[in-house]
Amino acid sequence: MSSHHHHVSFNPHPSKGELSVLFSGHAQTNPLHKVGPQVLDYYLVHYVVSGEGTFRCMGQDYHLERGGSFFIFPGELVSYESDELNPWSYRWVGFKGNRADEYLHMLGLSQHRPVNMTKQHRKLNALFHQLDHKLQARLPNSDLQSQGYLRLILAEYAQSHHETNVPKEEASGIQQQIEQAIRWLTLQHNQPISIEQMAQSLGYHRTHLSKMFKQHTGMSPMNFLLKIRMERARLLLQDTLTVEQVASSVGFGDALYFSKQFKKWFGRSPSEYRQDQTTNPYDCNE
Template sequence: MKEHRWYHVKFNASLRKSGLSVLFCGEAQPEAKHRIGPTVHEYVLIHTVIEGKGWFESDGKRYNCRAGDTFVIMPGKLVSYAADPRFPWQYAWAAFTPYHHVALMADIGIVQGNCVIHAEPDEQIMAEYRNMQDALKDTAYPQLADLKASGHLQLLLYRLALANNAQLAPAAVTESDIQRQISRTINWLNLQYAQPLSIDHIAKSLGYHRTYLSKMFRAATGLSPMQYLLRIRMERAAQLLQEGQLSIKQIASSVGYSDALYFSRQFRKWSGQAPSVYSKRPESP
């Protein structure tokens, strides 16, 4: 590359049609005063300064950047950046698909008017850039290279968020411990409803007595944990019955009941119909 002392880049040969994918990534040492822009990109592009200095401009605001700092170029934004005339920077970069990019960047504290993370140099951050480059080297299985690179991209964003924790959304900090534990309980029930769950076990795993967790859970949701679990199981069973692909015994097992007769009694009590009758009911328009 012209105006660079050295320049390394790796491209993704197997992009997914949806989801988060690394487009390309690399490292470079530009010459003094080397400048890019004004320009716009259609993807998200992040740079982390390894050494030296430079400046980055976005939304009419100029940021002076040094080793450890990261600047983020959002899709459609007019930006410019240039190496310092005396101590030109060396940086690593990664470009990735703009998949839910506004929410994703907000998660790491990058929002309108705040597109630079000022931090100390971090070897773990640099390791993820290099892991992405290694993942995208020529391979017989480019689709696996894409998976590996996107995994390291997510780890990179996690590391950048830790470096930028002062800018993270206040809600993540101010949420009470019990609110977090109720959210965890809801996720647990939603994901593990097909297993033989015990509210005692869940409460102990979260460090609470069953009675206290149940009381706080009811206050937050209007249901006890067991009532919430029953609703999840019955709604899923109703969906499977309407699809008509599985037997009642198979559906019972799929929603956490080893006894199909007991499941049938529970379903009838919940819906007012036996599973065999419900499965023949016309679907709602």
């Protein structure tokens, strides 16, 4: 007998601005319940109430248990799956806003660091519950109230980030350099860029930045850039763009060289990958 159940509450009149809640919900999932791979055009945070499971983003797997949260960013290909023996129960909130990305980066969250662990389990669970309750009520001021609860939720994540990131001043400075470099590469991935340009733009010595980057990420800056480009190309190939247009969109002036790099990365040419997607479309349902 299926134990899966879930509930969703929608905001009938989401506002436009810094931060706005679109919907919220909660679910007790079945063993091995899987969502995706899928791409969203809004932000979505899941908070794990109990159980465990795996979240996959940018080719990385994250195992999350009670008290863990995973954040989905717009335009990123993600999937997540409940554990076979101890499946997830989680709450979620979908939101948008012209400062949402800025706020999440202030909390140390990005496509490359999309998870958070907190000790404030009961408090966060209560805030997610209260936000959901306000949307269920469908009152005229439910939009403002849900915004308020979302800000309180983000404040709890900010507190958690502060408590778990109190490194020495020197280490903090290096971490800041790496975060700046990752953000720069992510924003500039569609341009024909070099590590010299990045180092000059950020005001760091090239050799020092490359060494610190590899120590913290396990990859050289150029390999990291290639990873960003390949993941983005994989998303774009699900659209109607030509291979040449996809190559240009991720910073490759030569479509043939792009195709060789793509095949080296994924084991299939762009055309073969697109054909596979056509014959095996992904399921986006929760």
